[in-house]
Amino acid sequence: MSASPTNPLAVHVGKHPGETNVMDPALVIDPFKGYGELREQGPVVRGRFLDDSPVWFITRFDDVREVLRDQRFVNNRSSALGGVDDNPLTRLMETMGLPEELHPYLLETILNADAPDHTRLRRLVSRAFTARKINDLRPRVAQIADELLAQLPGHAENGVVDLIEHFAYPLPISVICELVGIPEADRPQWRQWGADLVSLSPERLRAAVPPMIDHIHELIRERRGTLTDDLLSELIRTHDDDGSRLSDVEMATLVLTLVFAGHETTAHLIGNGTAALLTHPDQLRLLTSDPDLLPRAVHELMRWCGPVHVAQLRYASEDIDFAGTTIRKGEAVQLVLVSANFDPRHYDDPDRLDITRHPAGHAENHVGFGHGMHYCLGASLARQEGEVALGKLFARYPDASLAVEPDRLERPELPGGWRLVSLPLRL
Template sequence: MTAPGPDPAPEPEPEPDEIEPDEIDLLDEELVRAPFAVYSRLRERRSLHRAVMPGLGAVWIVTRHDDVRAVLSDPRLVNDVVNVPGADVPNMSELAAQAGGVPDEYIKYVYPTVVDIDGAAHARLRRLVAPAFTARRVERLRPRVEEIAARLLDRLPEAAEDGVVDLIPHFARPLPITVICELVGIPEADRGRWVRWSGALAAGTEPLGEAVRGMVEDTRRLIGRRRARPADDLLSTLIRAQETGGGDRLDDTELINLVLSLVVAGHETTAGMIAEGVAALLSHPGQLDLLRRDPPATLPRAVHEVMRWRPPVLLTRVRYVRADLEIGGQRVARGERVMPILAAAGHDPRSFPAPEHFDITRAANRRETHVSFGYGPHYCMGAALARQEGEVAFGALLRRFPGLTLAAAPEDLERSRADGATPGTWRLGALPVRL
């Protein structure tokens, strides 16, 4: 591995208060303030720890990289509790939808999604949708992604005050939502309300019922239009699969469910990755210099390093144990819940030497060794698209504004949970830069 550029030692996170192992509250404020430090300390004690979260109860959290990979790929762990014989555990996705005011007749459009199901049912949906997200298909989208990025960058000077602009609302967020809406086939005139609705759905906050109802009814109307007049978009492709797929075809409920899932999942985390990547590069001038010397070679590796170093999703959904097993030397019984901690896995020194250093040369041969896009059967279908958006965003931004700098000290950039309630997300609240 090439030595990183001459950056100073990484800024330490605030020193967390002591959190006793086996008494970990996943909503503890220290996990908001210093998640990587807290999880890293726990990981070095042992891989598995007991944790609690209101409404979820006790859960095993898994912190070491190899164990996280094993948990994400082991068929003895499943995402849907109905696949655990004899289990009597409430499904939090369904309860959250009901608690959020989603009318009963609309719940089927938000639960179960493709990430909630397992086995043959999950493989079937992936098989029908995955062709739209192959590396070759995504690469054909690159010119359009570059056009969208250029258009957004053209507008940045107008949004700036005294040369300073917040990149999150003006670039990091609109780029991926525009891309996924175009890919799916949502008309430009409708995208403003889809941004609002998908934000509510991703956060799980009110007005959740209103957001789901709006997205479902919009999708129904759009399906009708695409059946009458197909276009070059994913929705038209899925409709054609309905009509020509024989016995293996999507019904309308599955089709609407997939559209909602793709739009919500297709931009929130990518926006977080773009924001964190820009902040990391501008905070590490040596790494920024390395990237500028050879962008084609270093941009893909920089995206991998951003995802490892500051993943926008800190932990995955709960997985349920369907048969007794051992994880990291700890016996885990059938019916228990396990939660992989991506933020800890990506900083495991057993897999990543000097993990606290941001080093864009780390991903040799552009190989993905982190688990921030998941691993195993539920690996993120949109990973290739997200990586491309990151490459385009970093490259275009730095070319257009070669003198770009942070307008705040790195330690003053504030982060919080995206929805204020769950421990899985960690987002920059603002990213002020000087053009």
């Protein structure tokens, strides 16, 4: 990929010699190698964000975890600067040409909020993600997986089926939409909106975001007349009982964030994990011979080929001396999860895929789901879906194989993530 004036995300690449931009081809095309080299330059390295603003890269395991739990680093730059709005993400929205009135739906989310707003919003939705709730969902997740797997041969063309299109995406979007309360008829449209959002294409974003927001508000209006036991109904009850606890925009933004975050990353955990196991037959044989290894295998796959490579930008709320570098108040920090998860200071032989690496029953030994107060709300659901999906896929189709050479698997050149365009399999 080259820095071309036609690509608003790449135009700044190379402007500052010696300062890596997050759109640098070395990071986008091979983030494992690119961020690994950055990690070995030092614990804190100066670079540039998408809008060309300065950013500090933090890439080592212990350092990433330390910043993630350090509440002096906040998610909202305006709060770090005492109310001054100078947010790189706002400039990114402007670059994309999104109307200003829609910015809050993408920027003022639970992912970007700090306490006390983050605490308030997380409390409103956390009841849907308790261990008991997730455990109770498992039979339904298994049922959906069985139905999708039974249909796979019918989707094959010339003996090849795309697992991303017909299994990895439909499973998590069905589960999260049922949990939130999105009607089945609307789910294909949500799938398309999710693809438009992650494309980072200005044209696709401008076309997708307005109807998506209108749709959410219309869904809320319709559900008010027929409240049920889904999460959307709970949010409506909270809003109508006490509007000061949840505004209209916050309610719509929560729906958007939960549905989008609840299926996009899980879909690519399933896709990446399947590809990893098929290209490591020793690990696949180990897993299929002992299905009890599934929870440990999913942890290792989140470490080794997780779909999210960087965390949300953090901002120093005061001058902070960190690992020999002074990070000034308001300066941005980019925490790199992928390099932390391959840090040889923390892992023995980190490049090796080893589904027995994580001891059973122990705390997470990776940062694929983040850490600290912003730890992924849906991590337990994502892990469960990964376990069910991979277990059932290889139990039903033990002879599944890649239909193309591994180096021909196509991945979009997008910063900060790791996903497959398709995963062609022979069953």
